[in-house]
Amino acid sequence: MLPYARPSITEAEIDEVEACLRSGWLATGPRTARFEEELASRLGTAHAVAASTGTAALHLAVLVAGIGPGDEVVTTPMTWVSTANVLLHAGAVPVFVDVEPDTLNLDTKRIEEALTPRTRALLPVHYAGLPCDEDALLEIARARRLKIVEDAAHALGASYKGRPIGGIGDVTMFSFHPAKNLTTGEGGALSTDDEALAARARRLRFHGIDQTPESRFGGRGPAAYDVVEAGFKYNMSDLQAAIGIHQLARLDERNRRRRELAMRYRELLRSVPHVEPLADPSYEHEHAWHMLVVRIEPAALAIERDDVIQELRSRGIGAGVHFVPLHLQTLYRDRTDPKRLPVATEAHRRILTLPLFPDMRDGDVDFVVEVLATVIRENERGRVAAEARGQRGEGAS
């Protein structure tokens, strides 16, 4: 089975994990510090704070941005559930705004109408690795004094008008889950230029203690710590960072390969009817190509999107759905009228994610497109109807 994603792991990661195990320092320590430094340097931000998962990093990001009980936060329904769940954990209210039909990123033209005096922040998601329209977001945020917390789980290595994603909003979160462009097994990080936000994130990720684990066992002595607020146990382990250090060193090379594969998909998909890749926005950007999402035309097919996925799976292709929009989930259903989100609601019937990961061969892309084309051809509505008529012995007059 060709999965939709697979991590690229080399001997460098394996050796570093072994060295970490042999060092005896497995929890947050020197490797996490190095990973954070190198990540901040790659992003061009003053700070990167590593966490146990992307969800943990996003929870921290939301809290340090000052989002709290009763605050409304404008976000997208086309995302993984973490994006909205962490808002609920902070006591805040996710307000879903519809997405653009061709990119599935937050439609910045629809944000104004969702703002109220209680709106505190914007929480965009760079869907599939494509940067959102940051200038439009910044303009709204400045005019309305809103914070921008970015969910860049998919967008490590992406940039907007030459600026790396990670240094544009007030605070940005990344995920290092195994499907992502950089993995640490599980893991995540936030980036920010704000010293105070970074310091609070470090404190909150480790119980609300006013010192890092390293300094507690290093310079100042084990008794010199104070719990100043109720934090979490969200710190990254050095075992995770050991993987991350070497993943980061190859990030650009791997993202280039993702791009090559994506361009091959786009080229080959031109000849497949009723299947359309997502489109590029007009502003200058660099896509991280985390996922390759296409849309089928349900009206042209005799089967549903889920059946297409089943057909692909039965022929060795692990296609997926990213995502079931949040306003259609039981937890969020009562909070939003689906009629207010027609694009996301419609996209849900149409999208599927095809395999894309750096170790894929060109031939794998050719295979996926060929199989997809076959599945589409076999299930075109007109053809299926004609065959049914033929079986009933009716003439094709």
Ligand SMILES: Cc1ncc(COP(=O)(O)O)c(C=O)c1O
């Ligand atoms: C858009 C988005 N946000 C947040 C997350 C959460 O990241 P993690 O799985 O590392 O907790 C993910 C990961 O799947 C994601 O796709």
